[in-house]
Amino acid sequence: MRIATWNVNSVRARTGRIVDWLERADIDVLAMQETKCKVDQFPVGAFEEAGYEVEVHGTNQWNGVAFASRLPMSEPRVGFANMPGYANTPPESGELPLEARALGVTVEDVRLWSLYVPNGRELGHPHYAYKLAWLRALLDDTVAWLGEHPDEPLALMGDFNIAPLDTDVWDMAAFDGLTHVSPPERDAFQALLDGGLVDVVRDRGEEGFTYWDYKAGRFQRNHGMRIDFILGSAAFDELVVDASIERDERGGDAPSDHVPVVVELDIETSMDDDRPMIF
DNA sequence: ATGGCGTTGGAACAACGA
Numbered sequence: 624m625r626i627a628t629w630n631v632n633s634v635r636a637r638t639g640r641i642v643d644w645l646e647r648a649d650i651d652v653l654a655m656q657e658t659k660c661k662v663d664q665f666p667v668g669a670f671e672e673a674g675y676e677v678e679v680h681g682t683n684q685w686n687g688v689a690f691a692s693r694l695p696m697s698e699p700r701v702g703f704a705n706m707p708g709y710a711n712t713p714p715e716s717g718e719l720p721l722e723a724r725a726l727g728v729t730v731e732d733v734r735l736w737s738l739y740v741p742n743g744r745e746l747g748h749p750h751y752a753y754k755l756a757w758l759r760a761l762l763d764d765t766v767a768w769l770g771e772h773p774d775e776p777l778a779l780m781g782d783f784n785i786a787p788l789d790t791d792v793w794d795m796a797a798f799d800g801l802t803h804v805s806p807p808e809r810d811a812f813q814a815l816l817d818g819g820l821v822d823v824v825r826d827r828g829e830e831g832f833t834y835w836d837y838k839a840g841r842f843q844r845n846h847g848m849r850i851d852f853i854l855g856s857a858a859f860d861e862l863v864v865d866a867s868i869e870r871d872e873r874g875g876d877a878p879s880d881h882v883p884v885v886v887e888l889d890i891e892t893s894m895d896d897d898r899p900m901i902f
Numbered sequence: 903a904t905g906g907c908g909t910t911g912g913a914a915c916a917a918c919g920a
Contacts, residue, residue, distance in 0.1 A: 632909070632919090633909055633910080636909065636910095659909065659910065685917080685919095711917095742918080742919060742920060743920085744918090744919085744920085784919095784920070786920095798920095801920075803920060836906085836920070837906085837907040838905075838906040838907050839905075839906045877908090880907090880908080
């Protein structure tokens, strides 16, 4: 079974590219982030024509997470326990709206999450505090789940908006005083690893960036960042037989600014078989 | 030091991004 995560930077602007890649790369399950549309705006038909069902979470033109899968998905869940909300100008009621940043599904007894971690904007900005609180709640929910399901495969997949290592950005000097590399953000990422997850892609020796800004020829100069990850439980880690960062997807016409990250699991599915399912 | 570019809503520009 081959699963992937990809911040697509608008599913409507890139529907053809995404579906083409799913087929070309033989992907069974894709976690998407930054779909940038409401549920009823999602191009469901294009995925279904290619043999993929979708689970979609989106409330407006920002954020948005989804799954496309050619294997059955079950137990969809929007958000996680105590996930904080955000508003630039908090309403009088004090109830902050929840954003479309987390969606969970189960496929072949593997629990999968598509996560779009808040950007943070600037150190000291309310959005930065929101980012850290969001990551704390994610950690708490993940640790609780692992406590209840210690032997089950789980993967948190998505755009974490954190570069955990100095080598995960092209030049640390360019990030002085900026988000994505600050110690509290890196501590929050490390806490997920300490909580029982493994960076299954890095652990298999796969190197390179997953994001390059559109501006200033950043891709051509390889001025990128590694901020998209697949973090797996021990049971998930044991299943991983291959991992890759699909750098070529940053090229061509109208690419996303992120590329897909893929892992192959040692799970036999009907899709591994070229014979028809029904004789 | 700044902008570079791209997407969305909604019809000019603001919000957002990392």
